[in-house]
Amino acid sequence: MSKKNKNETGAKIYSLPNLVTNVALLNLSEENSRLKMEQKKICEMAARTILHALDCKDHYTYGHSMRVAYFSLSLGREIGLSEEELYDLELAALFHDIGKIGVPDSVLLKPSRLTEEEFLAMKDHPSQSAEILTGFTHFEEVAKYAKHHHERWDGRGYPDGLKGEDIPLFSRIILIGDTFDAMTSSRPYRKGLDYEVAYAELEEFSGSQFDPELAKAFVTAMKREVAKNEKTFELSIVDGKFEKNAA
Ligand SMILES: [Fe+2]
Numbered sequence: 200m201s202k203k204n205k206n207e208t209g210a211k212i213y214s215l216p217n218l219v220t221n222v223a224l225l226n227l228s229e230e231n232s233r234l235k236m237e238q239k240k241i242c243e244m245a246a247r248t249i250l251h252a253l254d255c256k257d258h259y260t261y262g263h264s265m266r267v268a269y270f271s272l273s274l275g276r277e278i279g280l281s282e283e284e285l286y287d288l289e290l291a292a293l294f295h296d297i298g299k300i301g302v303p304d305s306v307l308l309k310p311s312r313l314t315e316e317e318f319l320a321m322k323d324h325p326s327q328s329a330e331i332l333t334g335f336t337h338f339e340e341v342a343k344y345a346k347h348h349h350e351r352w353d354g355r356g357y358p359d360g361l362k363g364e365d366i367p368l369f370s371r372i373i374l375i376g377d378t379f380d381a382m383t384s385s386r387p388y389r390k391g392l393d394y395e396v397a398y399a400e401l402e403e404f405s406g407s408q409f410d411p412e413l414a415k416a417f418v419t420a421m422k423r424e425v426a427k428n429e430k431t432f433e434l435s436i437v438d439g440k441f442e443k444n445a446a
Pocket residue numbers: 295296324325348349377
């Protein structure tokens with residue numbers, strides 16, 4: 200039964216117990232949002248700490264993870280993801296290769312072609328990423344996206360051979376950002392491809408390796424990004440400005 204009444208003028212009169220309940224509820228919801236903010240800050244601190252460990256292990260993979268986050272976010276915005284979704288996508292992209300912490304330096308930093316055995320050790324990194332992240336309750340979803348970032352649209356990827364839309368959307372997005380960065384960044388032993396050449400590669404493998412709709416949207420998003428003529432990008436979780444082109 201409502202405790203609200205009206206006086207002769209029609210104005211609502213609140214009984215004292217009702218008023219107390221309302222104030223208590225207000226305090227509770229303020230406390231709730233304060234706790235959520237606090238939790239978010241702790242998550243971000245944990246994220247930066249883990250990424251710092253990755254930077255110590257392999258500076259290239261650290262920079263690569265920043266750029267994959269930037270490429271993934273550009274695609275995420277292009278397909279109209281919400282701010283909340285973009286935040287999760289950023290986290291997942293930043294962490295997609297975190298499992299490389301567990302790959303021996305002799306394999307991870309090898310400038311030449313990997314042997315079959317070394318390739319198998321490298322192939323384990325998405326599952327390792329998931330294993331590292333699942334330990335932290337707030338990163339459970341992010342762990343799933345990281346685990347599947349090497350699945351292919353045609354089902355011939357790894358670790359689970361997922362196919363088409365069975366692959367989480369964020370994993371499909373990260374795969375495109377990941378491959379694009381791998382193609383366009385320069386390494387001591389080879390020069391990165393021009394964006395136009397990399398677009399053509401994405402198109403060629405669209406429908407086999409990549410989700411065709413996403414591959415198309417990515418090229419549109421990147422052409423818009425290039426037109427901005429900015430050399431650096433920023434992220435919301437990691438501070439600082441990052442070079443768009445890997446040296
Ligand atoms: Fe990867």
